[in-house]
Amino acid sequence: MNQLISAIKVKNLSFYYNTQKIFQNVSMDIYQGKVTAIIGPSGCGKSTFVKCLNRMIELEGKVRVEGGVEFFNQNIYERRVNLTRLRRQVSIVLPKPNLFPMSVYDNVAYGVKILGWHPKAELDRIVESAIKDADLWEEVKNKLHKSALDLSGGQQQRLCIARALAVKPQVILMDEPCFALDPIARIKVEGLIQRLRLRSELTMVIISHNLQQVQRLSDFTALFYTNENRIGEMIEFGTTNKIFTNPLDSRTRDYISYHLN
Ligand code: ADP
Numbered sequence: 001m002n003q004l005i006s007a008i009k010v011k012n013l014s015f016y017y018n019t020q021k022i023f024q025n026v027s028m029d030i031y032q033g034k035v036t037a038i039i040g041p042s043g044c045g046k047s048t049f050v051k052c053l054n055r056m057i058e059l060e061g062k063v064r065v066e067g068g069v070e071f072f073n074q075n076i077y078e079r080r081v082n083l084t085r086l087r088r089q090v091s092i093v094l095p096k097p098n099l100f101p102m103s104v105y106d107n108v109a110y111g112v113k114i115l116g117w118h119p120k121a122e123l124d125r126i127v128e129s130a131i132k133d134a135d136l137w138e139e140v141k142n143k144l145h146k147s148a149l150d151l152s153g154g155q156q157q158r159l160c161i162a163r164a165l166a167v168k169p170q171v172i173l174m175d176e177p178c179f180a181l182d183p184i185a186r187i188k189v190e191g192l193i194q195r196l197r198l199r200s201e202l203t204m205v206i207i208s209h210n211l212q213q214v215q216r217l218s219d220f221t222a223l224f225y226t227n228e229n230r231i232g233e234m235i236e237f238g239t240t241n242k243i244f245t246n247p248l249d250s251r252t253r254d255y256i257s258y259h260l261n
Pocket of ligand 1 (some may be wrong): 017022040041042043044045046047048049060061
């Protein structure tokens with residue numbers, strides 16, 4: 001087996017909204033080039049945790065983080081960290097498509113433009129390549145300058161993934177990327193994630209409640225749970241195969257058998 005390299009190392013991470021503790025003492029490695037699934041009941045802190053990995057969580061108000069998160073050995077919670085750069089390297093796709101009220105082209109070009117000026121032909125190339133990578137080109141190539149909000153829900157979600165890919169992230173965080181989609185659109189997004197998975201340089205983290213999907217898509221799985229004080233904890237982490245076939249914790253076994261059947 002090739003040696004695993006940590007793209008992100010989470011060290012004893014705890015999180016508070018105001019004074020309310022949401023999750024505590026999470027330590028785990030997110031391995032480069034692998035897909036890590038985060039599963040667990042609603043409200044146990046999965047979304048909050050994932051948004052801590054690129055500091056998006058700070059956009060949600062008065063929050064406090066204890067412990068650390070290292071992205072390729074750099075502590076992302078250090079003061080001098082450039083947040084625009086961090087969020088380019090670790091980008092996020094949310095459960096519901098959150099496109100800007102702009103054209104298909106401008107949505108994808110937006111983040112690229114923030115990073116610096118590109119000649120028009122170069123920008124065109126980046127936009128086309130990202131939309132192709134998101135398996136959307138054939139569907140939108142004649143609508144590039146039409147409003148992105150006129151696309152179907154599934155197309156909008158793949159455009160969000162194209163937007164995330166356009167800035168060449170090393171990690172993509174996906175918070176229930178199929179949440180709002182009908183079954184056909186869900187299959188397309190899942191197929192897209194399968195193809196992105198073949199890229200050895202891209203690391204993905206996916207929150208999902210669909211355990212069949214987790215089995216199909218992920219290499220590693222972390223199970224979060226709320227403890228008796230209603231605080232989230234990561235109770236088990238391992239290869240997806242191990243978590244699904246031979247978990248150590250009885251809560252993992254119960255959660256999986258309940259949700260797989
Ligand atoms: P999950 O993704 O596992 O469903 P979340 O991370 O969304 O869990 O939420 C974890 C807990 O944090 C929940 O109890 C939720 O009510 C609380 N929470 C989420 N967002 C906020 C917020 N902006 N302010 C205060 N509490 C929040």
